[in-house]
Amino acid sequence: GAVVSQHPSWVICKSGTSVKIECRSLDFQATTMFWYRQFPKQSLMLMATSNEGSKATYEQGVEKDKFLINHASLTLSTLTVTSAHPEDSSFYICSARDGGRATGELFFGEGSRLTVL
Amino acid sequence: QKEVEQNSGPLSVPEGAIASLNCTYSDRGSQSFFWYRQYSGKSPELIMFIYSNGDKEDGRFTAQLNKASQYVSLLIRDSQPSDSATYLCAVSLFGNEKLTFGTGTRLTIIP
Numbered sequence: 001g002a003v004v005s006q007h008p009s010w011v012i013c014k015s016g017t018s019v020k021i022e023c024r025s026l027d028f029q030a031t032t033m034f035w036y037r038q039f040p041k042q043s044l045m046l047m048a049t050s051n052e053g054s055k056a057t058y059e060q061g062v063e064k065d066k067f068l069i070n071h072a073s074l075t076l077s078t079l080t081v082t083s084a085h086p087e088d089s090s091f092y093i094c095s096a097r098d099g100g101r102a103t104g105e106l107f108f109g110e111g112s113r114l115t116v117l
Numbered sequence: 118q119k120e121v122e123q124n125s126g127p128l129s130v131p132e133g134a135i136a137s138l139n140c141t142y143s144d145r146g147s148q149s150f151f152w153y154r155q156y157s158g159k160s161p162e163l164i165m166f167i168y169s170n171g172d173k174e175d176g177r178f179t180a181q182l183n184k185a186s187q188y189v190s191l192l193i194r195d196s197q198p199s200d201s202a203t204y205l206c207a208v209s210l211f212g213n214e215k216l217t218f219g220t221g222t223r224l225t226i227i228p
Contacts (some may be wrong), residue, residue: 006160034214034216042220067139104214106216108162109160111158111159
């Protein structure tokens with residue numbers, strides 16, 4: 001299957017600092033990537049849709065100034081959590097769809113577990 | 118009403134038995150249906166997708182779709198302890214890239 005790589009896999013930071021998470025499609029080009037957040041024992045909640053070369057589309061209730069998304073190339077999207085606070089502690093997962101496949105499934109990165117102290 | 122609903126479980130099934138996971142969705146415009154498996158602390162991995170009414174089999178897994186009833190299920194035959202995980206149902210509308218996930222069903226296979 002298509003490979004999506006995410007880095008870092010876990011990060012611990014102090015309250016008020018910013019954290020950047022990278023998402024790469026390794027063997028395909030992704031014009032669109034998706035960022036999800038998952039709190040313990042809850043399902044995946046879509047935060048935003050990252051579009052290569054244009055602004056991200058944020059879901060209702062997600063602060064675009066707090067969660068900065070940059071999709072500068074066809075293989076890389078980044079999510080920056082600015083001025084992180086303990087309530088931002090979560091499992092952040094990126095995903096992408098391989099446009100070369102007709103099946104439409106999403107491939108997920110390994111996830112990044114953020115802990116804000 | 119949630120867009121995609123699943124019984125959260127936990128669902129316990131003896132090893133070797135059939136595990137049945139269910140999912141209902143609210144939007145009749147939904148066209149694509151996916152089952153993902155997620156182990157604790159890991160990201161989801163795709164098990165199967167289905168687009169047409171009826172059954173689709175892949176090894177020990179069978180997905181069943183009934184659009185009239187807005188219902189999709191996943192059957193796991195000959196359940197193994199390694200099948201113990203949370204199973205997520207996901208749905209997308211025709212021409213829409215976004216997937217909407219259910220809350221997941223936690224499955225435990227008892228040796």
